[in-house]
Amino acid sequence: METSNKTSMPIRTWAEDDQPRYKLISKGLDYLSTAELLSILLNAGTKDNNAIEISKQLFNKFNNNLHELGKLSIVDFMKFNGVGFAKGAMLCAAFELGRRRYATPPEDKLYIKSSSDLAKYLKSVMMDYSHEVFAVTYLNRANCVKHFGVVSKGGWTGTVADPRMILKKALELHATSIILCHNHPSGNLNPSKSDDDITQKIKQAAAFMEINVLDHIIVSENGYYSYADEGRL
Numbered sequence: 001m002e003t004s005n006k007t008s009m010p011i012r013t014w015a016e017d018d019q020p021r022y023k024l025i026s027k028g029l030d031y032l033s034t035a036e037l038l039s040i041l042l043n044a045g046t047k048d049n050n051a052i053e054i055s056k057q058l059f060n061k062f063n064n065n066l067h068e069l070g071k072l073s074i075v076d077f078m079k080f081n082g083v084g085f086a087k088g089a090m091l092c093a094a095f096e097l098g099r100r101r102y103a104t105p106p107e108d109k110l111y112i113k114s115s116s117d118l119a120k121y122l123k124s125v126m127m128d129y130s131h132e133v134f135a136v137t138y139l140n141r142a143n144c145v146k147h148f149g150v151v152s153k154g155g156w157t158g159t160v161a162d163p164r165m166i167l168k169k170a171l172e173l174h175a176t177s178i179i180l181c182h183n184h185p186s187g188n189l190n191p192s193k194s195d196d197d198i199t200q201k202i203k204q205a206a207a208f209m210e211i212n213v214l215d216h217i218i219v220s221e222n223g224y225y226s227y228a229d230e231g232r233l
Helices: 020-027 034-042 051-061 085-103 115-126 163-173 193-207
Strands: 133-139 145-153 177-183 212-220 223-226
Touching (some): 020 034, 034 051, 034 085, 115 133, 115 177, 115 212, 115 223, 133 163, 145 163, 163 193, 193 212
Antiparallel strands (some): 133 145, 212 223
16 A cells, blocks of 8 residues: 655644644644744645645745745746746735834934944845835934834945935934945945945934034845945045
8 A cells, every 4th residue: 555645745734733823832842843934834735745845845935044935026926936936925915014013213323333233234125126226214313213214215236325315314304323234145245336425415404403423334135334444534
């Protein structure tokens, strides 16, 4: 008699102790593998592979790297057998919620004392973009973050930031200082000529309104570059 292949057996037919949802309830999230967590989002598999097997295939395809998996679009997810529009949307939404969690300052507020204080935060928010994104952090007199927002999204090689929009938001928030931020998807942290130009343009415009540009931070998967730390402001 042929033994059933567990990869094709629906998870609901497994012993409850082995099913990810029941394991989550009885043992807690820490006891679930990444593939098991993904399978809860996928909910169901195909006739050939259950949700856990599809999750393993997804995860293995990207060398078990969640950062790479988090960069996928709905269309990218749908290229995998067993992942349709609804499941792709669910996965994209889950990764976006994770990013937004890090993008929301904690209740005890985020105070900026050095470039490294903000750089770690920026990397978690901006690391999954495959194109350049320009953002601004608005601060009060105590260097407490009042608001963080993306002001423009560009292509593979750059983005354009409008100083008028940036300063209008600063006035609305009664911010006294701002920190300019953008990512380099290529991984190269060296600022470009256009990065230098927009930094000086915004700094000069902000000075007329008595708003300080404290820094311009560039982030990538390889670290960060701070104009202030390099004495270029």
